[in-house]
Amino acid sequence: MKKANVFFGLIFVVLGVLVAAAPYSFAHVCEVGEKVMKCHWTARVELFLGISVAVFGIAKALLSDSAFNLGTNLGLAVNGAGVILVPSVLIGVCGMKKMHCAAVAKPALIVFGILIIAVAVVQSVYLWKKR
């Protein structure tokens, strides 16, 4: 296990946990009432994507092979794009911009998605330079 791999792996685990937990905690989506809103389905997909990112992070921390890490970074970047696209394009959130899911959950998930992609790019550049 290399220090750098553990460091990047931990960042991905934290970001993955945040993506999975945000729609159900600090950046919660609307509760299911008479109607099931779009944000409910967004939260479910984000839960899956968050777990996927965290699992990739654990794998990264345990395995230091650079080819493997570059490959997982590609997967993480795709997951990060998914984290951004689900609340903004693919499924969406409630329409009123003042709703909690639109004002907090959506931007929070977009920020996490951007960070996942940014960290994957930074580690890829770092690994590429070291080769």
Add this chain to the structure above:
Amino acid sequence: MEKAITSVYLAESNLRRKPYRTCALVLITFLLSFVLLSSFIFNSSLKKGIKGIQDRIGADLMIVPEGYETKAQSVLLYGTPDYFYMDRSVEESVRKTDCWKNVTSQVYLTSVSESCCDFPVQIIGFNPETDFIVKTWAKNKFKIQEKENERGIFFAGNNVNVEKGMVRFFDSTHKITASLSKSGTGVDNVIYTDIDTLEKIFNDAKQKGFGFIAGDNLREKVSVIFIKIKEDSTPDSAALTIKNAVYNDFGDKEKIQIIQGEKFVSVLAERLSSILIFINASAFLVFITAFLSIAVVFSFSLNERIREFSILRVLGADSFKLKSIIFNEAFILGTAGSFTGIFFCLLIIIPFNTLISEKIGLPFSTGSFLEITVSALVVFVILLTSCIASAFISAVRISKFELYGEIK
């Protein structure tokens, strides 16, 4: 292949060899760029917000029922759904005076809903024929007569969910005549419609079992009367004339309060300026602290590195080369810090602008992509220049050293 020893390479190696010092300096520049850019964006967004409310009020005088000034403000500023009424004949009393150029009225209606995403919405009924305020905000042109004959006028505020030109409202869909341009104020969450449509919605909703807070007959009520006064009148004299006219017609039966548009905006502008002073002062303090910290760190590190520079000098590096190493270090630190600072600042402020606007309780309208890019570039240039300037004293000292003497 061996790398050529250039001043950039030496600067990079120096920074890499002292990771903690480098991280601390990058952190300082990061903080500085973050604070500087956020203060830039806050300044322009708040000023734009006030400009938005100034444009949106568009009237010299607003008449509301007595004691409802705060409620009228919260509808205009924050879009908090609210309702208050006075007799429509007050508008007639105003028209009897000779101080007005335009007079129009609006009726506020508030939807009530328990379900989470049927957010309570403020619906405002206005008279398209006398209106001189709402129509000017419409993004796309429309023909009033045509729309009136078809299905009524329906304007949606910028924050109202519009899908395929339709808005879903109390279990029925309505075609949007025009979307309103963003103002950064509460009216972005409001739906405007003509009185006939408003009455239709009111009756439809009642039949479908939705609750509405309003009196019995909407046509006999108004919530706010907007007045544009004649050029030769002053707001104070016009307000007095109108107050007297209403008192003569109604006596104590209908008490009104007159809000002067200019004063309304100036109160907001005062609140804004106190916030801006705080933001600008903190940005200035951070700027000075960061500038001095970088200058001091460079100066201290220079004292530690006299031997290193002396060896470089003995190996053939001239004073220009040594200065160039110092400047390159400052350039790399400034670039790394300001880039990450700008990145994180934009990452927080742009996506969360709705939340920020709600929390600070003031009209907040973030600029266009171009404006933000220009602000980011300005911050980047300021940061880079100040980093290089802070290294300047150290660079001058290096060029004046009798370095051969130091190595002996």
